[in-house]
């Protein structure tokens with residue numbers, strides 16, 4: 001069992017990293033092999049919209065996403081973590097998500113286009129942190145993201161989040177959130 005963490009905050013030691021690591025820690029406790037990538041430290045270009053991946057499911061951009069394609073395809077579960085920036089995931093996380101189009105949509109001869117022909121069946125946990133203290137502030141957005149990833153063929157397990165996190169270690173004052181994250185990792 002391989003669980004891959006994709007951490008989308010530019011702050012490598014902030015709240016989102018702690019939340020993603022808690023899930024991975026739980027998974028590791030139950031024997032999973034875990035690995036985490038910090039997207040902001042990688043060379044991840046935005047999708048160029050060239051549509052080359054329509055032909056063979058391969059992205060022509062030669063950057064670190066090539067490594068991530070292999071990692072995603074060889075993982076049993078992903079944990080995608082992002083802070084909320086201006087009501088949505090960070091630019092770094094969005095670049096990663098957009099580039100998934102090569103794996104998830106319009107595989108050879110896909111009709112109709114945008115049909116997710118590849119069922120990755122990869123389990124997915126979505127993890128967020130945000131500054132607003134209201135724990136229900138982004139419920140609608142989180143549901144929408146679950147819909148997107150289900151459509152793309154992922155087996156969405158849970159969305160988890162910590163609200164009211166501004167300073168790097170604010171999440172440490174929310175032990176219940178971290179304990180729940182660890183439990184979810186164990187269940188993976």
Ligand SMILES: Cc1cc2nc3c(=O)[nH]c(=O)nc-3n(C[C@H](O)[C@H](O)[C@H](O)COP(=O)(O)O)c2cc1C
Pocket residue numbers: 009010011013014015016017083084085086087088129130131132165166167168
């Ligand atoms: C550019 C920027 C935009 C932000 N936008 C929001 C927002 O729309 N809503 C919110 O509640 N918090 C917002 N925040 C706060 C972060 O989501 C929050 O501090 C988060 O926990 C940071 O994660 P990190 O510690 O992993 O870096 C924003 C922070 C930054 C730097």
